[in-house]
Amino acid sequence: MCLHLRGSKHHLNSITAQSTLRRALRIDLGTSVELTVTEDDNLAIKHPWNGIKPFIKRS
Incomplete structure (x- = not known):
């Protein structure tokens, strides 16, 4: 799964996250x-979230 982050959100790209x-x-x-x-x-x-949509469970 590939998640794309905008440059302004690079602080969310950490090992912990x-x-x-x-x-x-x-x-x-x-x-x-x-x-x-x-x-x-x-x-x-x-x-x-475009890359995640196919994996989201539907209720």
Whole structure:
């Protein structure tokens, strides 16, 4: 899974934050997740959750 962060949010890209996100996704999805965080200001990628939507559980 690749999460894109805007440059202004680079403070969210820490080892602790990535570990917490991986753990939460593993618990929610029931499987390990390989996570890549990319910092960029590419406006073609409009929403950082686009890569996660297919994995979100529906109630």
